[in-house]
Amino acid sequence: MGIMNFLRERMGKILAIVIGLALFAFIIGEVARSGSSFMRGSQNDLGEVAGEKVPYDQFSKKVDQNTKNFLQQSGQAPTPQITGYIQETTWNEFVSKIILNKEIDKLGIVVGVDETRSMISGNNPNPQIVQAFGDQKTGQIDRQRLNMFLNNVATAKADDPMKVQWNEFVATMVESKKAEKYMSLVRNGLYVNSLDAKDDYEARNKLVNFKYAELDYASIPDSKVTLTDDDYSSYYNDHKGQFKNPQELRSFEYVSFNASPSKEDTAAVKTQIDKLATDFKTATNDSLFVQVNAETKTPLTYLHKGQLEPKLDSVMFNAAKGQVYGPYFSNGSYKVAKLVDSRVGPDSVKASHILLNPATEGGVDKAKAKADSLKKLIAGGASFAELAKKFSTDKTSGEKGGELGTFGRGAMIPAFEEAVFDGKKGDLKVVTTQFGVHIIKIDDQKGSSKVVKVAIVDKPLVASSKTQSAAYAKAQAFLASLTKDNFTAESQKQGLQIKKADDVNGVAAALPGLDNAREIVRWAFKADKGDYSDQVFTSGNQYVIPRLTVIKPAGTLPLDVVKKQIENDVRIMVKGKTLIAKLEAAMSGASSIDAVAQKAGTKAVPVENIVFANPVIPGLTAEYKVVGTLFGLQLHKLSKPVAGVHGVYVVEPESFINPAPMGDASKQRQQIAQAIAQRADNMVFDALKDKANVKDYRAKFL
Template sequence: MATLEKIRSKGGVFVAIFIGLALAAFILTDLMSSGPSIFSGNQTEVLNINGKSIGINEFQNKISEMEEFNKLNTGATGLTEEETYSLREQIKEMFISQALLEERYEQLGIAVTSEEVLDMVTGRNIHPAIYQHPLFADPGTGIFDPQRVMSFLQNKNVDPTAYFYWMVMEEQLINEKLFIKYGNLLKKGMYMPTALKNQEIAARSKSVDFDFVGVRLSTVADSLITVSEKEVKDYYNKNKKYFKREATRDIEYITFAIEPTDADRTAALEWVNKLIGDFSSPEVDPIQFVNLNSDIQYIGRNQRLAEFSSQVQDFILSAKVGDVFGPYFEDNAYKASRLVAINNMPDSARARHILIRETTLDATNALADSLMDLIRKGADFADLARRYSQDPGSAINGGDLGWFTEGMMVPEFNDAVFKGKTGDLVKTQTQYGIHIINIQQQGPATPKYNLATLVREIHYSSETYQDVYRQAARFAADNNTPEKFNQAIEEGKLVKRYGRSIRENDNYVGGFTSARELVRWAFETNVGSMSPVFEFDDQFVIANLVNAAEEGYASVNEVSPQITAYLKQQKKAELLAAQIEAKLASGASFETIAADYNTEVETVNGLSFSDIQVPGAGVEPALVSAAVNTPAGQISKPVKGNNGVYVLKVNNVETVEVSEDLLNTEFAQNTLMTVDYQLIRALRNDAEIKDRRARFY
């Protein structure tokens, strides 16, 4: 139990470091079994990756394990529906990556030895997830202590919670190491051929000045271009792989918002009126009263007059301490405010500090007192901050925190700075340790006001909820066909909304979160069906399924408009290129071509091969390539680009020195990035993956 409490109290930061590492990399292996589930089969199969079946029991066990791991780290009792959906997505990716990578590891003989694991947790190459884990830090200094790792490992076998926690951590470390080894093999096997390197150097060694004329494809009227049905079919057949799609659904829907009524607002107002008498009593502690009764707890800040709304400002200007204002309406709530204090305080301050955190509180105070004595005797504050402060962010600047306003720091620190005066050297304790604070500067003192505010937020009542539901249910019953549905929307001038290209495992539809019920309905019903009444995000929803596209290839008819538009653009480019080439052959100048197409001659200076955009043309790699490779003084052939057709003349070529070492470094960096970010994607592209989670979730 002691270990469990330590994990819960200290593991929060670790979640961000370690879970992020494991889940983002998609390399978590199966903690329970690396083989196929004995329950796998058509009815219980959740995933199938290249023939390897993952059953519902195996998949759900993984979810349960990671939920438990999250509870140990955060102390949370469970996950929200949205968090659970996200976890299912991540675990799906884990299983896919596991299946794809394990085969490669086995083929190549990649493994991680126990000695390597020990080195990552207690050796010379400690993994950041271990080194930065609060569980393995000295409680007094916050510094990593390898002895605490050893102690944890020695005791984990007698504590089931610690054993489970370590097994998860160890598997992450092992699998990250495997992934790195595999990636490094690929990276070391990649190189830039000499011919390609020389070609790249030659291209980069030029900086060109040139003139060009660009003729936009849009200048050719669509009516001048004809694309035949055969051309569309031929293109489709040659490029069919690009039209592969997931199963999707399209819906139309309307919503009935569950919003507070006038009666709900009146109830909130009556609640404040009922309590305002007690709240106004001089015998009542206003802060305690607010914390016991209000929907929003006491803030405890001294605020400038301008920070309050105009109606509260009017009250403050004529009020004395103890006066109460309200009820008043603000921020969708009814409120009553009591003036607790009026203080003259600076609005901002500049301070520096030294944060001390030793193994015990007595030792921390002793060191802090010693340093304060040295400072009073003339020691340099900034030098001591650099040497002793446990706040690395400010220590490097001599402890300087710069200017900050009230409320930015934790309360104890804030009060020490804003209740003190310029030049004070004070000591205060916060959750982070003992602070030695030097107040360097304070802004001019201005009146500030401390208010305790009783708040009753306006929410809809159960009666309102039931009334809106009855409206939605009546609409659904009366309009149970698409024809009636649309007619009622038109007659009632309701707002019809659309959900397009919904995928089988989606969790979001339109602006709704956690809309799995609606998604599952859309995939289990037929086109033309009307949905039951769903509830999402304080809204009731009624939907109509208008289209269903199954997994496979989109038909040629479905993608014909897309293909036709693309082929028209290609034909426009060919037409313009032929026209411009004919004009050049007849001796037309740049100016003549520009005038013929109602455009201008553009001039570009200092363009190199590494440039992405061309001024006056946009992102046109073909134009960049043509400019760099066209000899000086020569007019190019027409260049077909993304947005238009171009013809250019290079006026000047400058030689630019290109560092081969720099090119090698750039290639190495690009290789690292490519392998790290594209490895799993490349494996997935060649894999056959069947995702059947929608059967179960």
Template sequence: MALINTIREKSGWAVGAIIIGLLLFMLGGDFLYGRNSLFGGNDRVVGEVAGEKVEYEDFNAALEQAKQGFIAQQGRQPDENAMGYLRDQAWNQILYRIAFQKEFDKLGLKVSDEELTDMVQGENPHPSIRQAFTDPQTGQFDRMKVIEYLRNLDKMPPQNQDAFRSFEANLSPERLAIKYNNLIKQSTYVTSAEAKRFDEAQNTKASLRYLLVPYFTVSDSSVKVTDEQIQAYIDKNKGRYKVEDGRDIEYVTIPVSASVEDSAAVRKNIDELATQFTTAPNDSLFVKLNSDQPFNGAYLSPADMPEKLRNQLPLQVGKVYGPFAENGTYSLFKVMNQKAGAQAAARASHILIKPEGTTPEADAAAKAKATDILNKIKGGADFAAMARQYGTDGTTATGGDLGWFQEGRMVPEFEKAVFGATSTGLLPAPVKTSFGYHIIKITAPKTTQTYQVAAVQKSIQPTDATRDAAYQKAQQLKGEAADIKSFRDAVAKDKSVQKVEAKGIGRGDQSVNNLQGARQLVRWAYGVNPEGGAETKIGDVSEVFEIGDQYVIAVLTGERNKGTADVASVKPEVSALVRNDLKAEQIIKKLNASKGTLEQIAQAYGSNAQVKTADNVTLGTGLLPGLGNEPLAVGKAFGLKPGQKSAPFQGEQGVLIVEPVSVQKPTTNTDVKAVRQQLTAQRTARADGLIYEAVKAHANVKDNRTKFF
């Protein structure tokens, strides 16, 4: 069994190796969660790949295989988060199998029985086989152990046999993938001319002057952008505005939080337990029977204790401390035992004065400042107030308090000073460390005392009555909302709730804004109605969803289908771009009216035109030092002769005119062969992902998993 598990782990459950890195791209999409439900009568089609329908039964079989692999690797059943990952994995495996098999068939790619045998027990074993049967001591692969293992496979437990058969079944797809990818990768070719151009673009430097009129110098209010212009821009740049399915909703949440009565009930219970805890004969059993958290018998130093218990130091054995309320929990602590620990702990506050440089003068100034502050504190100034005023680290907000800490957690010089002190109070002189000068106040001297503490903790949870009240409030709001307008009116009328907007929710999203585990809400937005009936339309109001510790009601306000973005969904972004286009037209027209040097043109334009110099400009980067990304400006500069000006043109930050001053070409000869190898390696490294995306796009994938999960 151990050997099979080793093969599984080393092979990534065989699936990871099958697609040779492509799963990195395939698994990066949406994670789907939720219970398995079937809708639409006899419609059991999960999706379609390359014209081939994916039936629910086939998908479920792939999912079950992925699930069993997870259990074998992790030693536990997958939770909801893991199931979402596994559903995505199963879908992508099916997508890969169908779409790529069609490509394999077109090319006539096959894997022979001889190849498969060689991958398991031949001279060229699969990497997972090689690793599983390599002696860790000698590093030598033992092929005879593989043969022996296979000979005894039928005598092993069924799960071992199933695991190996699954691994073996995936060898053929893996080999096909290697062949297919290698065929395409081997077609990667870089010419000598390309290599020379690339090298020249990376190593040729230019100095240039440019005139810039930034877009922001033209008022936005002076340029009107119409929806027609936005649509024209989108049509012209469709490739930049490809979108997946998206849904817009507005929603409110009604939290299910414990009431004052709920808190009082828990407090009454914890008070009763406090009395019983004092006389309990077996503290660990008492904790086990009465606490929301398990018993922990570890000895605690003051540095590891809850703050409210630490404030009771020194503690008495047998005494019960509390109840204390913190973060929605009531706590009781009973001291079971005490002993000296291995490490000392102490508590201190400090004021750190950092030198304003690395020179001896800066160090002396920091020391003098620290000494002056120390003398003020000795004279009666409040330490915490001085820490807030002069401290230079993260403790200023707490008046310099570092809390309790054990030896080994601070820099040596600081620790030596703190743990060398035998009483509370201010240390007589600043302490120098690598951080600067510290003014130190000991608030609790070192101690090695540790305590064994039994803790009874009761979280303040809402009762059923509280939960019912929140649900009734949600239902009342739901009853008042029939469409977008009435939903908004109902929310506006109830000042205790706040409307939240979520735009562009993806089909496979698991969360909505900060609502985690909101899969049911996402499925509703995409028209999957768990209670049957008509599909969700714009203006529909949802049922009351229970998501975490809150009830949620939503209204669908918009939908976006896969394809090109519409005006409404990208209006703010595209409006700015169109506005820049219109501004550029105005600026270029005004610049064209002037002639002469850059300075003369700038003077004629006005104070908003700037003339600047850029040195060491590289064609391959497309950057203008001091300005940023301006690829068109860089390209134009390298296309002109020194001293020759370009016409005004539209850039990224504004309208520019460029004038190269000088161009310095590389002085050493290019190693064309090395550059070709570099470029080829770069392109080959991207091939796996590009191949997958190309095949997937060609497969015309239709993903209907939302109907089921």
């Protein structure tokens, strides 16, 4: 039973760490989507990867498992943002697993029985095994405990939860090892030769001194430029590769009606909190007062300086017992705080415990009686450690003689914490908590500082039903006035600001200006371009009515979708043509950069010590085309006009300064190889992902 409890308490953490970190360490943050619209997917398929379906029920089961792992590790309920992150991570797990397994199968990569056994109990076991079965003091694996656990697994029934979880863990560990072998094959195939090293060395160390004449794009006013359809088509065709959309995106505009608390709402809450402040001063049971009157019913515990919010820290650590501070406003609530107690206590405590379960002892009274008996035995000289191993239902600490290690305030539940921090070294105490009856031994106490116990009563400032109803009525009236073509006109007529949410993906949960926007996003991915919603959505304190404006399907986006996006770039291209013609005219008959600059009405600017690898022109910006052109020219030879980032240039190299001979190329090769290896994992995965034709239908499920 000891090992089974250990597994149940630790396996979730093992799996979470393995899934999150070790499964495929090179998974990039976002997996691109491609293929047809999600509406064409099966009603039961969340997506498709390389022709293999991703069933929704399997995905949902894995999300639930990963959410439980999060709860186990953090102790906090996931927010909408955390839920979205868990869903995205889980999706990435499915995609990466399918993609890599297909490649691994093609290459025949395996992890044999002996290799698996070595990862579990060999001389160099998997880090997760060490973490789960390691000794916290020595950092070494506890072989006896590991072997005992493995024996229990071997003799357990096939459907035993412990055995099922262990088999899942081993399977995940094996998959991770296969992925590691695959990436090792890729990295071992990378090679940097001496010519690569020489080119890189010169790019970083060879200098050029030059002059340039530039005509700035800003020298032509935007109002003087007329863009034609041919201009847009020309730019689009030359840059089509930039418009590849990895996943379907949608944009919508919306109007919102504010349902934030009104002045009347604020006055009502302030009246409530003022009365509570008066009653709080005379209350005799502060804990009960908080439980009855506070919105956030936080247990009263001792806190160090810095653990209270700043405005309370400076007051409560200098206040007299019973002093009331407030009302004050903080984090959306009006609050009143009262100093219940202050004292000087230890900063940290080292303790051990024996935990008794009232359910198995016949009730709380019998558990307390047994605890008192054990306490007497310990006080009489019996070994606390041996009794913990024999009687404690907390098997994780029980196997270590009841040791809980050293911890600070806030690490334990209030009743337990109060017992160990209020006692002294060597004390034995019996305490009852929601986990059972504890026999506690205070092994040591360290440090000493002032702590305070503060009771806080809060009342959140929220909109009244009257305020919410008024805002909702306005939203409904606006919705009733809409037709397919009058969204903009009606918004302007009513003085409403039209806001935009651009390039939203199908699984977005929150957007700038919109909290908890999942329902709006789900609507957007079901609507057609130009549709407005037939309902009013709630987002925080806003009532929202959206209208879908743009659909960007996965794949290469058509010109009409990106036309607005590229408008400024097209304008610069057109200006560039005019400036190129002007510089070409200035170059006619000119033999030097100074002559070109004079004829073009600009200056020849000297620049020194520029390297190919860092093409920043002082005072301007990085000009890759310009500097690249320089290193391809002969000395004192004028370039053709070059359309750069800031303007159009003509350049003339005046001198090249070669670096000292490179010498041994091995170090340079090693540096380049390391840089390539760092990029290789993501680049390989990108290539495999593109080939896999990932189809993502999550927008209709999540």
